[in-house]
Amino acid sequence: MLQVTHLNVVLDELVLAKNMSFTLEPGKVNVIIGPNGTGKSTLLKTLFGDIQAKSGEISFANQTLQRKQLSQWRKQFGYMPQDIRLDVELSVLEVVLLGQLNTLGFRLDDTVIEEALTALDKIGLLHLANRDVNKLSGGQCQMILFAQALMRKPKILMLDEPVSALDLHFQHVLLDHLDTQTKQQDWITVMVLHDLNLAAQYADNLLVLKDGQLIASGHPSDILNPALVKAVYNVDADVTKDASGVPFVRTIRRHTTTSTHVENTKQRVFNPTAEFLI
Amino acid sequence: MQSNLISDAVSSQRRSEKRRWSVIGILLIILVCSFILDVATGPSLLNVKNVANALLNLIGFPVEVDPTTKVIVASLRLPIAIMAVVVGGVLGVGGAEMQTLLNNSMASPYTLGMAAAAGFGAALMLYFGSLGIDTNIAVPLGAFVCCMLAATFLFALATMRHISSGQLILAGIALLFLFQSLLSLVQFVSSPELSQQILFWLFGSLSKASWTNLIIIISVTVVCMAFLIRDAWKLTALRLGEERAKSLGVNITQLRLRTLLIVAIMTATVTSFVGIIGFVGIVAPNIAKMLVGEDQRFFLPLSFIIGAFLLSSASVLSKVIVPGALFPIGIVTAIIGVPFFFWLILGKRR
Numbered sequence: 001m002l003q004v005t006h007l008n009v010v011l012d013e014l015v016l017a018k019n020m021s022f023t024l025e026p027g028k029v030n031v032i033i034g035p036n037g038t039g040k041s042t043l044l045k046t047l048f049g050d051i052q053a054k055s056g057e058i059s060f061a062n063q064t065l066q067r068k069q070l071s072q073w074r075k076q077f078g079y080m081p082q083d084i085r086l087d088v089e090l091s092v093l094e095v096v097l098l099g100q101l102n103t104l105g106f107r108l109d110d111t112v113i114e115e116a117l118t119a120l121d122k123i124g125l126l127h128l129a130n131r132d133v134n135k136l137s138g139g140q141c142q143m144i145l146f147a148q149a150l151m152r153k154p155k156i157l158m159l160d161e162p163v164s165a166l167d168l169h170f171q172h173v174l175l176d177h178l179d180t181q182t183k184q185q186d187w188i189t190v191m192v193l194h195d196l197n198l199a200a201q202y203a204d205n206l207l208v209l210k211d212g213q214l215i216a217s218g219h220p221s222d223i224l225n226p227a228l229v230k231a232v233y234n235v236d237a238d239v240t241k242d243a244s245g246v247p248f249v250r251t252i253r254r255h256t257t258t259s260t261h262v263e264n265t266k267q268r269v270f271n272p273t274a275e276f277l278i
Numbered sequence: 279m280q281s282n283l284i285s286d287a288v289s290s291q292r293r294s295e296k297r298r299w300s301v302i303g304i305l306l307i308i309l310v311c312s313f314i315l316d317v318a319t320g321p322s323l324l325n326v327k328n329v330a331n332a333l334l335n336l337i338g339f340p341v342e343v344d345p346t347t348k349v350i351v352a353s354l355r356l357p358i359a360i361m362a363v364v365v366g367g368v369l370g371v372g373g374a375e376m377q378t379l380l381n382n383s384m385a386s387p388y389t390l391g392m393a394a395a396a397g398f399g400a401a402l403m404l405y406f407g408s409l410g411i412d413t414n415i416a417v418p419l420g421a422f423v424c425c426m427l428a429a430t431f432l433f434a435l436a437t438m439r440h441i442s443s444g445q446l447i448l449a450g451i452a453l454l455f456l457f458q459s460l461l462s463l464v465q466f467v468s469s470p471e472l473s474q475q476i477l478f479w480l481f482g483s484l485s486k487a488s489w490t491n492l493i494i495i496i497s498v499t500v501v502c503m504a505f506l507i508r509d510a511w512k513l514t515a516l517r518l519g520e521e522r523a524k525s526l527g528v529n530i531t532q533l534r535l536r537t538l539l540i541v542a543i544m545t546a547t548v549t550s551f552v553g554i555i556g557f558v559g560i561v562a563p564n565i566a567k568m569l570v571g572e573d574q575r576f577f578l579p580l581s582f583i584i585g586a587f588l589l590s591s592a593s594v595l596s597k598v599i600v601p602g603a604l605f606p607i608g609i610v611t612a613i614i615g616v617p618f619f620f621w622l623i624l625g626k627r628r
Contacts, residue, residue, distance in 0.1 A: 048525070050524060070529075071527065071529060074527050075527060077525075078525075079525035080525065081522055081525055083519060083521060083522070085519070086518065088517040088518060088572055089567055089571040089572045090514070090517070090571055090572055090573060091291075091294070091571070093287070093291055094514070094571075094573055098511070098518065098526055099526065101511055101512065101526045101527060101528065102527060104511045106507070106510065106575060108295075110288055113287075113288050113291055114284055114285075114288060117284045117287045118284065121283070121284060126287060129287045129290070129291070130290050130291065130294060132571075145522075148526075149525075152526070152527075
């Protein structure tokens with residue numbers, strides 16, 4: 001269990017986590033949603049130990065995150081940052097191999113290479129193995145970086161917008177694979193998603209962030225409703241449920257100029273979208 | 279079926295590794311040729327075949343050899359030729375690692391002011407009359423100290439948590455200008471004779487090569503290279519971007535510092551003995567990258583070999599441009615370097 005208690009993160013005087021507490025369980029896919037700039041990526045970086053919390057505690061398996069034992073802490077993580085540019089003269093296979101950085105020797109064993117290739121095969125990209133990464137599309141890079149993150153055999157897997165560049169097919173390939181592996185390997189998976197419907201389909205636990213605060217959490221079918229969407233994104237929406245009980249969010253276009261929503265935080269008095277629509 | 283595809287992909291990876299090793303092998307042969315040519319050229323015209331025989335004889339093969347040739351080769355030509363290879367190699371590797379570290383193919387110890395700092399240190403020593411120490415020791419020492427001073431400043435910046443590679447490069451370029459101005463200042467206040475002496479040091483020259491200097495340079499190089507090769511995979515990971523390397527478990531700050539220190543020591547050592555030799559540091563890694571990519575297991579040795587080849591062939595040229603005279607090698611490398619550089623830049627546009 002990954003436990004976060006009373007976490008406060010402040011960066012450049014901007015509060016990105018305000019007294020946040022939650023617990024993430026193994027074998028569950030946890031999805032973080034929330035508006036831009038609300039502290040989602042920051043939260044992942046804080047869990048990874050890349051950003052130092054102002055106060056609060058993060059612990060996993062009898063171990064507490066401390067600056068002194070950072071490399072030990074990080075060994076348990078697979079982390080896929082948001083940036084997917086790969087401007088480097090390396091082959092796809094070499095990039096995936098780097099996922100196992102700590103075990104690579106000067107000469108590569110067949111088994112190590114086979115493992116990386118199997119990882120590529122599982123996401124349907126074996127045919128790209130010997131291509132140069134800098135000639136691939138953004139979506140292909142993203143899939144390859146996903147394979148790389150899995151190579152670390154993490155206990156905790158964190159993905160920052162892992163489907164941002166993927167087409168419909170690969171969105172589902174990635175998320176299905178992630179879901180199966182999470183359950184099979186008993187990982188704690190945490191990812192940031194923007195698409196509420198993908199989140200609703202794949203999350204076992206949804207964490208809703210706004211202005212550095214965890215304003216709701218739980219199973220999507222329990223917490224996703226029009227009021228929440230309105231409160232978080234200031235967008236009107238219908239939320240229906242399909243036969244298996246998975247919520248479906250359909251947003252409603254704003255025709256009127258009477259949008260009265262005024263955000264009640266100091267940092268965002270001006271809402272460009274709202275202003276623009278008036 | 280799938281396992282077949284995987285074993286196909288494994289063998290295709292092996293083939294690609296083999297191809298890159300053969301590229302390294304071929305360039306090594308070219309380097310050996312230019313090395314022999316370097317030994318063979320000079321004021322007393324030696325025949326290439328005799329030189330090759332003398333070299334074979336020196337490394338223990340029972341080959342008949344003319345004694346005069348053997349003496350010239352062993353005591354005069356060989357140290358210079360080896361110096362060219364080692365110094366060129368070190369400059370190539372220094373450039374390669376700076377480019378890796380700073381994620382910028384235009385970075386090198388030269389562009390970051392380390393060479394300029396060494397030049398300033400040497401000039402300062404010459405100006406103060408070597409402080410009473412033997413000039414052959416004092417000048418390299420001054421160059422080494424100043425070069426490490428510039429590097430220390432860069433270290434200090436690199437340890438700061440949120441400093442980007444771009445900012446580090448800018449700081450390096452600022453250092454370059456600072457030390458160049460200081461160097462001009464020393465020249466400005468020096469007598470014309472002294473100023474000329476400084477100028478000649480700055481041109482770069484392999485002619486001060488001796489077996490003692492070589493032993494120092496080679497030992498430093500071997501140790502530093504061993505450290506770099508140990509970090510080969512981490513350095514490769516660094517090229518995916520700092521954040522991603524971090525996510526793969528690389529301690530960025532430590533790796534930066536360690537690599538910067540190694541490059542600084544290597545650069546300071548060679549620069550202090552041969553003066554300022556530009557362009558090898560930028561050009562060699564760029565060619566290596568084109569030939570074998572950025573897997574450091576291949577990139578690192580090839581940067582060394584290409585750097586070594588560039589300086590070795592520049593050394594040949596410096597002797598044949600004006601027959602009987604030794605042209606300053608620092609000038610030759612830049613003259614070959616510039617057209618090459620343009621070719622690289624234009625080639626990249628494709």
